[in-house]
Amino acid sequence: MSITSTAAGPTTREAIAASARTMFAERGFTATSVRAIAAAAGADPALVIRHFGSKEQLFLEVLGPTRAPGPELEGPLAELGRTLVAYVLDPARDAERRAYATMVQASDNEAVRATLRTAARTSFIDRLTARLPGADAAVRAELIGAQIGGLMQAWPTIEPLLGAVGRARAVDLYGASVQALVDGSH
Amino acid sequence: MSITSTAAGPTTREAIAASARTMFAERGFTATSVRAIAAAAGADPALVIRHFGSKEQLFLEVLGPTRAPGPELEGPLAELGRTLVAYVLDPARDAERRAYATMVQASDNEAVRATLRTAARTSFIDRLTARLPGADAAVRAELIGAQIGGLMQAWPTIEPLLGAVGRARAVDLYGASVQALVDGSH
DNA sequence: GTCTATACGCTGATAGAC
DNA sequence: GTCTATCAGCGTATAGAC
Structure with missing residues (x-):
């Protein structure tokens, strides 16, 4: 057998x-x-x-994190916020989001915490830092990382509340919010 | 004895x-x-x-959550984003932020998850929903909750990176980002 | 009302025989 | 490769001494 x-x-x-x-x-x-x-x-x-x-x-x-390519950061800067959020909320990435939430909830464990941190840096924050214009790019990239992490973790709670609003509206709203950090204006 | x-x-x-x-x-x-x-x-x-x-x-x-009054939401709408972020990043609330992060990392446990969710709703999201103008107030309040949760969780990582940037700049940047969801413009 | 002693069933993990 | 036996540690419960 x-x-x-x-x-x-x-x-x-x-x-x-x-x-x-x-x-x-x-x-x-x-x-x-x-x-x-x-x-x-x-x-x-x-x-x-x-x-x-x-x-x-x-x-x-x-x-743990797959060898997926990560979000596309090469498009126009003016749409980067929206692009990022659309990537994160893509229905096709549902399993990934759930896995992330499960890992965060188990990040009591040091190895889990280290894995999350490394994955965020290499697939996202470091590339984003290089892409951002203006001052304080590293800090702004970390703050965007905080926004994206918060969204991924809260999404299972938020999605059922959407009702008639729709995912596209959520992408618009949160995307504009992320964009404010991409631009980094005073 | x-x-x-x-x-x-x-x-x-x-x-x-x-x-x-x-x-x-x-x-x-x-x-x-x-x-x-x-x-x-x-x-x-x-x-x-x-x-x-x-x-x-x-x-x-x-x-677990204290009986603290929660953030001040009664100020001018145009500064609500900044007010919220300043509240969350207040140095005096360092212990609260650490407790929150510790709870999130243990939210593998159902009772911990329920406590976090209830605290967020009663001390923050419900009041914020009532305060927000325009359409989709409930969804926008949840999205702001995701932003704030992400910030509280990531702050222990971000703070050491600030260097010369300073906390005030982080409040400005993230506050403007939250404000985009307060306004909810298209 | 505290507190000590003891024990139960479960866990993740290991050593060694087939 | 697989299974058996076993380990120390865990959270928890209870009986009974002070």
């Missing part, structure tokens, strides 16, 4: 990763036990640790 | 609360064990539970 990595079926490792991804996303890091992940995957608890090193590393591997 | 609640010295309950406040703030919820809190307070672990019900309730009691 065992399947090698070259065959078509899922390996035990992949079954564990799939269970872990679902359960971490649904119940959070703390409430999801290694034993529960193993049971859902039809595997032994010890195998979870053997394959992934620790519960923490498994969490980061299945929910 | 025991001291009643009417005497001047700290009771065991107060010693436990003091230790818990320090250790939760320094090491977070998960990494702080009930046994470690008890040891630091010179008390028995069982007493921690007896006095506070659970580790979770102790955490909320020592780090």
Whole structure:
């Protein structure tokens, strides 16, 4: 019944990763036990640790930042705020937003916190700093990072409230707000 | 050696609360064990539970929202963004910001998440919704809540980067950004 | 009313036999 | 690679001494 990595079926490792991804996303890091992940995957608890090193590393591997290219920052400066917010609120990136929120809620853990911080810097803040005109670009990029982080975290709460307003209006509103920091006027 | 609640010295309950406040703030919820809190307070672990019900309730009691009046929203609308940000970044509110960040990082826990959400609504978002002019006031208030939450969470990271820029400049920049959502123009 | 002692069931993680 | 057995530590509960 065992399947090698070259065959078509899922390996035990992949079954564990799939269970872990679902359960971490649904119940959070703390409430999801290694034993529960193993049971859902039809595997032994010890195998979870053997394959992934620790519960923490498994969490980061299945929910951590992907190698996605990150938001497009090369467009016109005058629309950068809107572009950023549209990227973040893109319906296609729903899973990414949820994973981010799950990680923030588990950032009690130092490795999780470090992963979040590094991902934000390399895929976003550093590139944004280089792109921003005017004075205090680094500080303004960090402040924009705070805005975007706040939006990603709050979105699951805000989205159901939208009703007739619509996502596009939210993109307009928040985009204009981010744009104020892009411009950085006095 | 025991001291009643009417005497001047700290009771065991107060010693436990003091230790818990320090250790939760320094090491977070998960990494702080009930046994470690008890040891630091010179008390028995069982007493921690007896006095506070659970580790979770102790955490909320020592780090949860105070009965502070919340930000002033009654000033002129044209300065509301700046007023809000100045309130949040007030050096005197440093401990509150740190407590908020600690709670967000532990919001893996459902009771913590509920406490944060309720506090934000009652002390801030609901009042702000009533104050905002124009359409979509509720949605705009939530978006401002996202901005403010993002700022409070990121501030410990941003503050050391300020250097010569200064807190006042950050208040100006972020305040103008919040103001864009207060105005809600197209 | 405090407080101590003890214990229960669960957790993440490890060592070593198949 | 996989499973069994086991570990120390966790949050929590309770019985009973002062």
